[in-house]
Amino acid sequence: MPQIINPLSESSDGLFENNPDKTSIEQFRFFHADEGKPLATPWQVALSRAIMLREYQLPEGIILDCACGSGIQIAAYSEILKRSIVGVELNQNRARASAVNFRTIFTERGDDDIDRLKNSVFIVGDGRDGSAIKALLNLKNEPVAFLHLDPARPRNSRAHALSEMEPRLDEVFAGWKPHLKCGETGPAILLDLSPRLSSTQMLEVEDLVEKYWPKTSKTWTWTSRGGGRIDRLALWLGAIAEPNSPRRFVRIPPEPTTPPFILLGGKSITEQESGLNKPYVQPQRGNYASIIDAALVESGLADDWLSTMSIGTYVWAESKGRRPIIYHQNAIEATSSKYANLVVATGRIVDLINTELVIESADKFVDIFLHHDIAKLTIRASLDPSHQPKLQGSFDRQLAKRHGSKKAFLLQNPNGENYLLCVTN
Numbered sequence: 001m002p003q004i005i006n007p008l009s010e011s012s013d014g015l016f017e018n019n020p021d022k023t024s025i026e027q028f029r030f031f032h033a034d035e036g037k038p039l040a041t042p043w044q045v046a047l048s049r050a051i052m053l054r055e056y057q058l059p060e061g062i063i064l065d066c067a068c069g070s071g072i073q074i075a076a077y078s079e080i081l082k083r084s085i086v087g088v089e090l091n092q093n094r095a096r097a098s099a100v101n102f103r104t105i106f107t108e109r110g111d112d113d114i115d116r117l118k119n120s121v122f123i124v125g126d127g128r129d130g131s132a133i134k135a136l137l138n139l140k141n142e143p144v145a146f147l148h149l150d151p152a153r154p155r156n157s158r159a160h161a162l163s164e165m166e167p168r169l170d171e172v173f174a175g176w177k178p179h180l181k182c183g184e185t186g187p188a189i190l191l192d193l194s195p196r197l198s199s200t201q202m203l204e205v206e207d208l209v210e211k212y213w214p215k216t217s218k219t220w221t222w223t224s225r226g227g228g229r230i231d232r233l234a235l236w237l238g239a240i241a242e243p244n245s246p247r248r249f250v251r252i253p254p255e256p257t258t259p260p261f262i263l264l265g266g267k268s269i270t271e272q273e274s275g276l277n278k279p280y281v282q283p284q285r286g287n288y289a290s291i292i293d294a295a296l297v298e299s300g301l302a303d304d305w306l307s308t309m310s311i312g313t314y315v316w317a318e319s320k321g322r323r324p325i326i327y328h329q330n331a332i333e334a335t336s337s338k339y340a341n342l343v344v345a346t347g348r349i350v351d352l353i354n355t356e357l358v359i360e361s362a363d364k365f366v367d368i369f370l371h372h373d374i375a376k377l378t379i380r381a382s383l384d385p386s387h388q389p390k391l392q393g394s395f396d397r398q399l400a401k402r403h404g405s406k407k408a409f410l411l412q413n414p415n416g417e418n419y420l421l422c423v424t425n
């Protein structure tokens with residue numbers, strides 16, 4: 001039998017896992033029962049997502065998270081949309097933690113609209129059972145305006161299969177379909193999924209959505225906090241999808257006060273997500289080489305972004321993995337507002353070095369660096385991990401003794417045996 005928890009009155013007695021959220025400028029501490037911390041959405045991600053959601057017109061009705069975990073995301077929605085919320089969680093202690101976290105956020109952010117707190121509830125129960133939840137809330141005639149779903153996944157899963165998600169998408173869709181408000185473009189649903197879903201699995205998710213709500217608008221959203229890593233992959237549906245934009249890339253900057261960089265566009269998901277053309281090209285002295293953020297490339301929006309950067313003709317020398325590389329005609333303007341930390345390194349190619357990079361050849365490399373007036377150089381190539389620090393140390397020591405003036409990096413040409421010496425300033 002589901003049970004209602006009121007955030008206004010719920011006590012934190014018996015809740016023990018209390019941790020700082022390092023992404024919050026407010027320095028929040030949140031409760032996470034039964035090892036729920038790794039499942040929780042970081043506050044900065046939850047907040048920036050809520051700010052993005054505010055841009056869309058949501059209908060009247062319930063704002064619901066039917067598997068709310070520690071309640072971080074649903075609390076962020078309430079804070080930004082200024083609406084009361086319903087969170088459902090199977091685990092009783094986590095549902096209690098959600099209620100306490102929501103009250104903490106509400107109080108520490110200093111809102112005095114006590115009705116928002118009073119009218120919000122957390123429910124210990126099965127988030128798949130829409131009818132039972134609605135009956136319990138006595139809200140028979142109020143539709144669900146927006147549904148958030150961030151299912152749990154087995155911790156060491158490799159498959160990331162849809163059938164492993166808890167709760168499962170199809171079961172939630174079936175349970176809530178009669179209660180969800182459905183506009184012309186479909187119901188407003190946000191599915192927060194594993195960033196490791198394959199394109200086949202993404203298409204499976206799309207098919208499931210189509211089965212329940214045909215012709216629903218869809219925008220896949222890749223969110224990254226940097227380091228070339230995708231932190232979240234979500235599907236925004238219906239009223240919260242961007243018309244004509246199947247893809248969106250969101251880069252959350254390191255400073256919490258800077259707004260995220262958002263890029264929209266791209267093509268619909270296909271079985272083969274290779275996307276970028278990778279002709280066999282040789283780099284030329286005088287051209288530029290840049291390492292592009294791997295997360296942006298993974299989102300399939302790198303070409304859309306590069307087309308805004310006035311870099312002339314460019315080719316992908318490497319379009320996969322940790323270090324995607326382009327060769328291009330014109331410099332990338334590091335001060336451009338479009339730059340958004342999406343370039344890991346960029347520089348003009350001043351030399352092509354046809355020598356193997358090993359400890360024994362370090363002096364030969366240093367001679368070339370000095371010839372080009374280099375003061376400091378970073379190796380950006382995949383080397384044997386035991387050699388990398390030794391070589392980098394040797395370059396640092398030798399260059400520090402001389403009087404070069406330029407900064408540079410050394411890149412391995414993905415299409416050949418040689419190395420590119422690239423000057424950054």
Ligand SMILES: C[S@@+](CC[C@H](N)C(=O)[O-])C[C@H]1O[C@@H](n2cnc3c(N)ncnc32)[C@H](O)[C@@H]1O
Nearest residue numbers: 040041067069070071072073090127152166167
């Ligand atoms: C990934 S967590 C959600 C985290 C949440 N977005 C946050 O910000 O803290 C998923 C949660 O779904 C819960 N869950 C699994 N099956 C459920 C079900 N049938 N009904 C309700 N909750 C369920 C799990 O206990 C887990 O806490």
